[in-house]
Amino acid sequence: MAVPLSYYLILSGFVFLTGVVGVLIRRNIIVILLSVELMLNATNINFVAFSEYFHNVAGQVFVFFALTVAAAEVAVGLAIIIALHRTNSSIYIDDLNLLKR
Amino acid sequence: MDHIFFFYFAAVIATTSVLVVALRNPVYSALALLIMFFHVAGLYVTLHAEFLAAVQIVVYAGAILVLYLFVVMLLSIKSEERYHNQLPVAGLLGVMLCTEVILLLIQSRTAASAPAPAADPVAGPGNTELIGEALYSTYLFPFEVASLILLVAMIGAIILAKKDLNEQAQQ
Numbered sequence: 001m002a003v004p005l006s007y008y009l010i011l012s013g014f015v016f017l018t019g020v021v022g023v024l025i026r027r028n029i030i031v032i033l034l035s036v037e038l039m040l041n042a043t044n045i046n047f048v049a050f051s052e053y054f055h056n057v058a059g060q061v062f063v064f065f066a067l068t069v070a071a072a073e074v075a076v077g078l079a080i081i082i083a084l085h086r087t088n089s090s091i092y093i094d095d096l097n098l099l100k101r
Numbered sequence: 102m103d104h105i106f107f108f109y110f111a112a113v114i115a116t117t118s119v120l121v122v123a124l125r126n127p128v129y130s131a132l133a134l135l136i137m138f139f140h141v142a143g144l145y146v147t148l149h150a151e152f153l154a155a156v157q158i159v160v161y162a163g164a165i166l167v168l169y170l171f172v173v174m175l176l177s178i179k180s181e182e183r184y185h186n187q188l189p190v191a192g193l194l195g196v197m198l199c200t201e202v203i204l205l206l207i208q209s210r211t212a213a214s215a216p217a218p219a220a221d222p223v224a225g226p227g228n229t230e231l232i233g234e235a236l237y238s239t240y241l242f243p244f245e246v247a248s249l250i251l252l253v254a255m256i257g258a259i260i261l262a263k264k265d266l267n268e269q270a271q272q
Contacts, residue, residue, distance in 0.1 A: 072254030
């Protein structure tokens with residue numbers, strides 16, 4: 001007996017929510033980027049589940065594009081973190097208030 | 102049998118995703134994310150997406166996470182002492198989204214719990230062949246654009262992480 005589609009949707013909704021809360025409550029930029037990865041993985045689970053249940057391979061192709069964007073985001077995001085650490089010697093978002101001062 | 106596998110993978114994915122957010126040390130967060138990636142790959146195998154499961158392990162666990170760990174080690178960050186003071190906003194947003202999901206699921210219970218339409222595994226060409234065919238015919242242009250995105254990200258990362266590009270030019 002196959003697992004109903006709604007179970008996968010509940011799982012991916014939960015993972016996505018965890019990612020949103022992580023982006024909002026953490027102070028470390030690296031952990032914020034890890035939470036963004038959680039959200040991207042939640043959407044990937046949705047894509048693959050729908051692709052299986054509608055017998056359409058397009059959903060799996062779109063996971064590739066999400067993967068590309070995730071890789072690009074990691075490369076640029078970590079470069080920004082290194083540049084920030086070099087100029088500010090801190091990667092906590094509380095310390096990055098140059099525009100507020 | 103499917104249910105057992107699904108509940109095992111779902112339980113581990115949910116637990117490790119909470120751990121990624123909750124653990125204080127970024128290295129432990131990254132390792133929890135590694136366990137989550139492996140179990141997401143297992144979930145893909147149960148959904149008959151074997152090629153994506155392999156790609157998930159190679160790209161996410163092999164490349165992206167190693168990059169994160171490199172940066173964590175490079176910056177030698179101490180573990181974080183407290184959470185951000187946006188906690189009320191985060192709690193409010195989390196509760197709102199959670200109730201929204203629950204309401205939607207209650208409303209669409211009859212439609213969502215319908216069984217899969219004729220669960221019949223794809224005969225003939227395998228999963229990899231099907232993805233390759235779709236990628237190089239229907240989605241050829243988005244595929245090329247994806248390579249452009251990667252090129253731009255590579256140039257951007259080099260320029261951002263390079264030390265003082267202007268000063269070197271002046272010397």
